[in-house]
Amino acid sequence: MDNLSLIAAIGNYFELGLDNHLIWKIPEDLVFYKKMTMGKNIIMGRKTFESMPSVALKGRNPIILSSHTLDNVCDVITFDDFHKLIDYVKKTNEEFMVVGGSSIYEQFLPYVNTMYLTELQNNEPFEADTFFPYFDETEWNIQLMNSFMDNDIPYIRNKYVRKR
Ligand SMILES: NC(=O)c1ccc[n+]([C@@H]2O[C@H](COP(=O)([O-])OP(=O)(O)OC[C@H]3O[C@@H](n4cnc5c(N)ncnc54)[C@H](OP(=O)(O)O)[C@@H]3O)[C@@H](O)[C@H]2O)c1
Structure with missing residues (x-):
């Protein structure tokens, strides 16, 4: 799906998180995340939503996948079914960015056209x-x-575009 992309920061062993938090703090990567998600629909699982500071949601249009009704949340769209959400994405030309966590990446990966890792x-x-x-x-x-090899934690950033 051309309007569906994914963004993640992953360890060399595909590590993503621990105890519902990010494992590392990389300020430059947070700036990149902001640039890539600002003004867009961002799709996430309920656990990632609960772990995110409100600043990471501000200016974006959060779409949360959860099998439960989420209490005390406003300004978010919720879906209780993966396929209903995929249909919603298909029906519009708007851009959607999948932002995690693990269960969400797993389900959406077959559908995304571009990944920023x-x-x-x-x-x-x-x-x-x-x-x-x-x-x-x-x-x-x-x-x-980009490559940031002189950091405390060296890292590179790749853009993956699915071959047609
Ligand atoms: N490194 C990174 O770039 C990055 C990015 C994002 C997140 N993370 C990390 O990833 C971890 C969280 O990942 P996770 O896999 O545990 O949780 P998650 O994917 O964020 O959320 C899982 C929840 O999403 C809901 N869900 C998932 N699929 C669903 C479906 N088909 N239908 C309805 N609801 C569905 C369920 O919520 P209910 O239980 O409410 O039904 C499920 O418990 C955290 O440690 C976080 O920090 C890392």
Whole structure:
């Protein structure tokens, strides 16, 4: 789907999060996240929604997937069914960005056309309880966007565009 992209920061061992939080703090990556999501529809799971500071939602249009009614939340759209949400995305030309977490990446990955992955170059695995799903790199054109090898945590950023 051309109007559906994905953004994530992943460890070398596909680590994503621990105890419903990000594992690392990379200020430059938060700036990139802001640039890529501002003004867009952002799709996330209920757990990621609950873990996000309000500043990460401000100026975006959050769409939350949850099987429950979410109490005390406003200015968000909720869906209780993945396929209803996919139909909603299909019916519009607006841009949608999938922002996690693990269960959401797993379900949406087959449908996204573009992925922006910040890829940490850690030698040892980070402690993690959620992981980015496996994907076959040969199905994607990969463009190196940036590399930050002199940081405390070296990382690169790749843009993946699905081969047609
Ligand atoms: N490194 C990164 O770039 C990045 C980005 C985002 C998140 N994360 C991390 O990822 C972790 C969270 O990932 P997660 O997999 O545990 O949780 P999640 O994907 O954020 O949320 C899972 C919840 O979403 C709802 N959901 C998922 N699929 C659904 C479906 N088909 N129908 C209805 N509801 C559905 C369910 O909510 P209900 O239980 O309410 O039904 C489910 O419990 C955290 O550690 C977070 O920090 C990392």
